[in-house]
Amino acid sequence: MRLILIALLCLALPGAALAQASPAEQTMMRTVEAEHDRHVALLERMVNQNSGTLNLAGVRAVGEMTRAELEPLGFAVRWVDMSETGRAGHLVATHPGPGRNVLLIGHLDTVFEVDSPFQTFARGEGARATGPGIGDDKGGVVVIVAALRAMQAAGTLADANVTVVLTGDEERVGSPIGIARRDLIEAGRAADYALEFENLAMDDGAEFGTVARRSSTNWTLTATGRTGHSSGVFSEGLGYGAIYETARILDAFRRELPEPNLTYNVGVIAGGTPAAIDAEGFSVTASGKTNIVASTAVARGDLRTLTPEQDERVRGRMLAIVDDHLPHTEAELTFADTGYPPMAPSEGNRALLARLNAVNRDLGLSEMAEFDPARRGAADSGFVAADVDTLGGLGIAGGGAHAEGEWVDLDSLVRQSQRAAVLISRLSLGE
Template sequence: MIGRLLALAVAAFLASPATAALTPAEQRMAATVQAENDRTLGLLERMVNQNSGTLNLAGVEAVGRMIRAELEPLGFQVRWIPLRETGRAGHLVATHKGRAGTKRLLLIGHLDTVFEPDSPFQRFVREGNKGHGPGASDDKGGVAVMIAALRAMQAAGTLRGANVTVFLTGDEEDAGSPQAIARRDLIAAGKAADVALDFEGLVRENGQDMGSVARRSAQDWVLTVRARSAHSSGVGGGSGYGAIYELTRILDTFRRELPEPNLTYNVGLAGGGTTAAFDAGKARVEATGKPNIIAPVAVARGDLRALSAEQIARVQAKMQSIVAQNRLAGVTGAELVFEEGYPPMAPTAGNRAILDRLNRVNADLGLRAMPALDPIKRGAGDISFVAADVDGLIGLGPASSGDHTAEERVDLPTIPLQATRAAILMSRLARERR
């Protein structure tokens, strides 16, 4: 009964005026996505039920094998790039060679999630039109959309001539170190491509699907302050103020003087006292001290997010000048260190042109145009590592809520919607001359 209702729904869709602008091959893609939706959801469930927290290297590899089994029958040459030396599992890369001289597409997603094996959140549960589970959207839902779109292209014959590289990282949620190795192959793939499409989630605002042509950077920083220690009876006098007061001065000056458009600055962890130090993962700080001792050390850690390399360089220089200026009495040193991070993806004319192409697909499907999303509403991601070399578009995955929490839910009807959009967009781009 369900299959018959689905067939009727597909027939009604293809008979509607909205699809009149679609070619027969594009109508075939739309029909295939709908007809295979149960298969796609089955793949999503299997992926979600396999834990692939970034640090679960075997789990990440297992999800990679699931995707290999999907791509090889479509004619992709699939290889696994092991990266144990970075502390991570590695990446899956699949290539499909098509007609010479046509645009080369790079499809980006990731196999890992933020939920490690010790998380109580481990299984996929269907809740009506929602799928509840770890990574159900971010990014296993996006990978499911990608596979559904490629299968639709295969069924319609448009994959045959397409030059496509699928690049699924195993450490998007927590990149391996050093990044020079962890992102080496992704950067090389970007240099070899003409268009990059990111299959992380679709953002909706008040029911409106949004297009994403930019995303901000993400870079952590560590601040360490040292000062003379003494009895608290001398605080503010000859003994100075100690490290905690100086740390507070610096952080509050950041708060007052750094704000500008598209920039956010956060303090996520701080501590000070007679001793203060981060653990190996810099996720905890251990401090000791007493109320009657002027603190000789204080530390803080946070992140910085910006929209362009120029903005990052300028803000970092301003932060360093704040650290260096007008130190309180008794301070013996202050050091601000910026760690490796995710670069920004600036909103270029080339990126906007790809969104325009997607909106022509939307028009031919009878869907509303997708306005460009404010980049401050989008987190960092892997496509930013190739943004300097290739035009790109973000958000080809499904809509969701609660990502990175135990409330993560994917909007299941947006999986076939996004797969249809992606299949038609990729087919049109893939036949264009370079």
């Protein structure tokens, strides 16, 4: 019966794939196909376990599910507690070998906390399935597991040198960030290659490679001014007040900062006498009257840049705009220390995409062009990209991330796992 199954699977594979892939790689492809139902069931179990970032027990539970998959493959798995950052922790698994070290990056947490109405895995029509975090990033974690199991079946895992880092706070990183990302950064510095398993980049049915991602940093603008009766606004004695100072700054951002691959959103704003923002930076309060010049205004937003050089230049320009105050006003702009650095495009990253496209050709799959980095969010790959050649977006295909109804194409789990198994094997073993 097993021989019949393998024969049928071989018939299902493109002829070009059987001609170009090595015998071990053909075994990987067959193994992924044969274990597809197993991995869909694993994905369902993971999705049905809530692991919102602040559900510390839930994040640890998904980590234990992953431990149970990796330890039988010969990985040494440890849990890195992150209680000092207010988060659950990270799973770090190592499989030493004589090959070059390949770092696999994903995350265990989701944006859907325990109070979200969106909590369960559901099959739709065809290969479509929905669920909280099903693509971002539990589908990516399952791709990693499926690829490593295929490597074991083919015998390529034995000599492969693989490190897996699955963070527990990718969606709401803990603080201080130096501790929260310490283990990931150390793993990146030790690696020869880094592969990140966030969602596969798609556009109109075509699949793309991710060689760059933009940063994500929050900023807070606080303006103050003299308060008094509105009849004196703009006067030499009273000045313009905090709201006009804030409006000046934000409009100058809009007019003076634009350049390629840069965005700077304003997400929340309030002004009055007084105005304030909560410790988390999500909620603002204000009160005032139309005949009182506002004493305080606060705005909060994010900044996304493609390279460290762009980030430094834009921050400097923003600070210069802020410092050009209207009469009798002051303003301060601060940047959060929990931001995500950019995964800047590099020749090394592009070389990794070329290696992936060689895999695609040999497996009879479509080649991938570079995806526009302005259309991708920030990810943990940004913390290692300065130290090691990095390729992102190797996870499952789908859409609607961070929203109720998040979905994936379960058939893509097969393609992505096959690609990953062959790529990891070739990178580590120098093929």
